Amino acid sequence: MNKVISLLGPTASGKTEFAIFLKKNFDLEIISIDSVMIYKYFNIGTAKPNESILKKIPHKMVNIIEPFEKFSVAKFYSNLLDCINEAHSKGKVPILVGGSMMYFKTFFSGGLSDLENVSESTKKKVQEIFASKDLENIYDFLKKLDPLIAKNIHPNDKYRIARMLEIYFSNNEIPSIALSRYSRNVQCFNNLNLSIIPNDRTLLHNNIEKRTNSMIDMGLIDEVLDLRNKYPKQFLPAMSSIGYKQVNQYLLNDIDLLSMKSKIMAATRQLAKRQITWLRHLDATTVYTSIDYDNIESRVRDFLKS
RNA sequence: GGCUUGGUAGCUCAGUUGGUAGAGCAGUGGACUGAAAAUCCUCGUGUCGGCAGUUCAAUUCUGCCCCGAGCCA
Numbered sequence: 001m002n003k004v005i006s007l008l009g010p011t012a013s014g015k016t017e018f019a020i021f022l023k024k025n026f027d028l029e030i031i032s033i034d035s036v037m038i039y040k041y042f043n044i045g046t047a048k049p050n051e052s053i054l055k056k057i058p059h060k061m062v063n064i065i066e067p068f069e070k071f072s073v074a075k076f077y078s079n080l081l082d083c084i085n086e087a088h089s090k091g092k093v094p095i096l097v098g099g100s101m102m103y104f105k106t107f108f109s110g111g112l113s114d115l116e117n118v119s120e121s122t123k124k125k126v127q128e129i130f131a132s133k134d135l136e137n138i139y140d141f142l143k144k145l146d147p148l149i150a151k152n153i154h155p156n157d158k159y160r161i162a163r164m165l166e167i168y169f170s171n172n173e174i175p176s177i178a179l180s181r182y183s184r185n186v187q188c189f190n191n192l193n194l195s196i197i198p199n200d201r202t203l204l205h206n207n208i209e210k211r212t213n214s215m216i217d218m219g220l221i222d223e224v225l226d227l228r229n230k231y232p233k234q235f236l237p238a239m240s241s242i243g244y245k246q247v248n249q250y251l252l253n254d255i256d257l258l259s260m261k262s263k264i265m266a267a268t269r270q271l272a273k274r275q276i277t278w279l280r281h282l283d284a285t286t287v288y289t290s291i292d293y294d295n296i297e298s299r300v301r302d303f304l305k306s
Numbered sequence: 307g308g309c310u311u312g313g314u315a316g317c318u319c320a321g322u323u324g325g326u327a328g329a330g331c332a333g334u335g336g337a338c339u340g341a342a343a344a345u346c347c348u349c350g351u352g353u354c355g356g357c358a359g360u361u362c363a364a365u366u367c368u369g370c371c372c373c374g375a376g377c378c379a
Contacts, residue, residue, distance in 0.1 A: 011343075035343065035344090045343090072341070073340050073342080074339090074340040076340090077340090099343085101342080102338075105338090105339085106339070115339085115340075117340080152338090153337095153338095156345095156346060156347075157337090158345075159344070159345040160338075160345070160346075163339090167339095201334095237341050237344090240343085241344080243343080244343090266332065267343080269333085270332095271343055273334080274336095274338095274343090277335075277336060277337085277338095278338090281336090281337095
């Protein structure tokens, strides 16, 4: 009794509805694998199930932190293990549903390297380096410090170069050594992994268009306004996610309503593409080209019986 | 009807003093271990509106035609 079902798919592929359908037929516990739905009050733009659905059909890992809090894969992973254990202790099989593929990857590979947390002062130090030096120089520094790690990072990838410096300063070791240190709990679950890779991109794009329009109709702009009023000067990590970012640009008069919509749709399509790239290369999952209710349901039924 | 102006990649446009063209966006494929819905990389042949003329050579010059915008009647 250590079964775990995973259902992964790109945005707008209908996985959430499908998980709810499965939950009605089997004794499952839904655990969301979504880096933005974890935030409270980010509802419409994340396509989060509404409150009455969440009440009837609880989703773990949804609405677990405040908008101004910082989250991370590490926090996600330890939370996830707790949720899985809790479900198992209740005799339920957890079903992990979502599209945050790095989170899934972390779960499948049994966790992250054993690293020190990065302190605020270290973060600041790294920021100052980036403010005072050219990216090129910083990359050269990393290349001399740790050629192995630099090889895997593109010189333009500011984000990852910064992260490697943070790792270096917090662990007092070069990143490639620090990252190779694991205190992993070996993945000891009995997994059923199901992926949705839509074979009809046009259909997916149409769904994205419909869903974006309906988000706006449902009041996405008001949701962003409310968040801005509630947290006027705070940095909200989820504000840089799709939908929220573009509505903010619209509210600042940087773009008009029409281009706001088309930018949201484009960003969503790009997200779906990246998610599909992950799915093509994550192994050990059974791939479906669309949500095939009958086939997936019988697959789940067999798995639960076994 | 006359004058002005534009018609170049799916979209917005640049360019060729005549040698068949290139950016941004979109799209595609990919990378990705603590903000990942983030961050980053790869990929550009299109009757240069149509027909004819000049020319060794026209998308570029000339003429006519078609379509759009503006102004004048």
